[in-house]
Amino acid sequence: MRLRGLMRKEVLQIVRDPSSIAIAFLLPVVLLLLFGYGVSLDAENVPVALVVEQPDAATAHFAGGFLGSRYFAARQSFSMEEALQSFLRHEVNAIVYLREDFSANLKRSEAATVQVIVNGVDANNARLISGYIDGTWNEWVRQQSLASGLGAGMPVQVQQRIWFNSEVRSQNFLVPGLIAVIMTLIGALLTALIMAREWERGTMEALLVTPVAMREILIGKLLPYFALGMGGMGLSVAMAVWLFDVPLRGSMWVLFGGSALFLLTALGMGLLISTLAKNQFVASQIAIIATFLPAFILSGFIFDIGSMPPVIQGLTHVVAARYFVAILQSVFLAGNVWAVILPNAAALVVMAAVFLGITRRKSQKRLE
């Protein structure tokens, strides 16, 4: 009964200052729209300079592979000088260089060399571009040896199978990860200030003199925001499935359960920050530092956790988003893989319990 009263107060506060409603519903939609389209690791139309010092039939055949590919936006040029200039100005990411003796060497089977220069600053992108160039090159070599009747080229050939995401769309794993990052933000934004605000405005003292227990105050704060957060989560999942065409191979219920656990953890963390800081300014700063960047970098959403140094891997265990990313990526792309879902869900339960437990302990009904 008392709890109902408290929740009513909280709901009234939410309705009067609709910024919480905007945070819960508008923010995920805007951010997911922006990032879902904006964040991609699939390079297409990579600008490449194709330098052919002496064009003839053989070089034209070679260049055709680049000009026709959807991976490259190749521009031809006849001097290396010019190509280097645009390379340094970042107008092209790579140069493919055929010297004037290319065709002659090719005819004499004298190891005609094709030089490739790739800008390595963005190492990941450079590796990708170099892979595309290798692919185009291999295709050309295959056609060459078929034409000259030498038979297939290399002794060992790699046949690749990419499971769960055969078309290698990076959005398929980035969008579920983004949901985890965005919901981390929202959880923190919703609750990071609510306790600190009551302390700062002095209304906490008013609450303390009422007969309600601290537990009731906390639950009364948590539940309305939980409902808001779940609404935002539902919107995000709907967008992932219908707007971004991410396949949802697991069951809706598992997704729902995982989301609820994660949201509880995220809200719990916000409450804890709020309770510990007791001061909106510091609470805000902590919320900015402790939520977004760790969820972005340490959750495995984009950077592989298995490849981090052991110490850092240990640290990622306190980032709740890490468990949620694992659950989301599996439920969306692979299905209900219990071997992944159960341990991660258990970790979320533990984290939520710890956050809420500490919050409970730290918020005593007294003024220091």
Place this chain on the structure above:
Amino acid sequence: MWGRIFALTLKEFLALLKDKKGRTVIIVPPLVQLLVFSYAATFDLTRVPYAVFNEDQGFAARELLAKFNGSTNFYEAARISHDSEIAPLIDSRKVLLVLHVGPTFSRDLLSGRSGSLQAIVDGRNSNTAMVVLSYVRSIVTAFNNSWILSRDLPKPSAQLVTRFWFNQNLESRWFIVPGVVGLLTLVVTILVTGLSVAREREQGTFDQLLVTPLRPVEILIGKALPGFIIGLGEASLIMLLAVVWFKVPLRGNLATLYLGVFLFLLSAVGVGLMISSLAVTQQQGLLGAFLFIVPSIILSGFATPIANMPEVIQTMTLLNPMRYYLVILRGVFLENTPVPLLFDQYWPMAVIGLVNLTIATFLFRKRMN
């Protein structure tokens, strides 16, 4: 006038630093985060767990698989002998890769045909999958070359020689650490400036400022300077660590670098004060800070290239000061880019900074009257 501004700046510093919690929040996290993120944020894979499914008894298969075992990038987590064992291993993420060698592999190879190595990869993170496959391909290419050499097979009539400029060994860290410098400069500056006015307003001390002889512009400068100075100090410290601790080569010129840092701070402080003068409560300030920081990091080219974004979003990133700052940081650190080539990065930041500061001053004046 400068005396008054100095006094206000001093007061701002005191307000920021006198509280122990506040002091810690500004100084400790950026340094910790530089260390943690610089180690964590890498696309390079080490010790990729893989399983071997070898149906071939021949030595060619053994020799090829030994190359994987010997590579530091891979780590053999399981050996399997049946098709049905593949799915559980990959599903549960125990391995990222299964290498399958068919029963005729060695025979094919010895009789001059092509043998095939099947690589099954977990595509849940498609970028990781692509990186794993590129490692597999480079090991197979090395194997092919030595196989051709050792058995005197006809050499291919052409060869591809690829070189990576500026970052020969494709170390992600060289790309990421300058990015982290940018990230943290941004966060610290917004942290210091974004909420400062809202706090005064909520605590009622803003009214006290109004009755002082300070003019609005002076108050604004007094609020801007701490953000600027703290941002400059932390950026310098972080760049020093990047060079000394992470051994990222600093190939360019310090003046070129600092011109970029200066202009970026101008734009970040401008945005911070703009948020600050718009926000009536600290909660709004926090929301504003998040709404600026999050997109400007995710859409900055820090982790995913701007060139991969759709046209519309690429155009939107032109408003993002981080975008220019990262190009300057990476350009000066790794490519020794000269000032003239960076001109197109400098001026947009200056414009963003000036526009925001002007609007902030205007809003300020309006609020004060």
